[in-house]
Amino acid sequence: MNDPALSGVPRELRLLQAFVDAADTLVDDYDVTEMLHQLAVRCVELLDAGAAGFMLSDQRGSLQVLASSDERTQLLELFQLQADEGPCLDSFRTGQPVLVSDLSESEQRWPQFVPEAMRENYRAVHALPMRLRQQTIGALNLFGHQPGPINEQDLLVAGALADVATIGILQERAIHRGEVVTEQLQDALNNRITIEQAKGLLSHAHGVDMNQAWEQLRTYSRGNRTRVSDVAYRLVTGELPPVALLPGRGAGPEHAKLS
8 A cells, every 4th residue: 555656755754745745635626535535545654554544424414434545444434334333433423532552452342343343454443533623524544453552643643634634624615615605695696686677677567666566576476485586587587477466466376367
């Protein structure tokens, strides 16, 4: 799994390259899955881990396996989710690191996960939350083939890589939310223009002022259980005749006679 091009390169430089690569993914053609897969591979290289993987919460707050350094680890992480137990789930739920230096001592805590992990020749698992302030969006799992604690320096590196992933994902979500809000705002502005056009059409057709035209629009939309903007659009496009909105003519059955 190690990159031959990086063999012999000091870890500080490899760590710097990992952050540069992560930053590059955030600039153009941003892809969450690609970034997390890249970071999972870097975790293996930098931390001498047997494998690494990321789980991420969806919009409903449920964890999903998003990236792993190899297929075997991905299946094991899927097993964690199916069994609803394991260090990664505990780290996500508590927002705290879950460091297990010897899995054989944790079978009572995770009776389904531990035997499955040990069958895959993993003897230690360390899970770190992907957290920014009070928001936890996932967890990073590090799997080791040998029992033993993770040293303080490796823990700091793993935490930094998890932080990079967290910031990138939250940035992507913020951009997406911003795009949705912008789209909704534009729709509202477009609808408002259509409504003003429809009010002008009704004012001219019925000889009423704009306030009265607005009340006709609202009355008709309520009587037919549809949105004012939809009624306005049908008026402006000629699908709905202005006479249909005259007082006493807006109910569903009466409108049906005019269609």
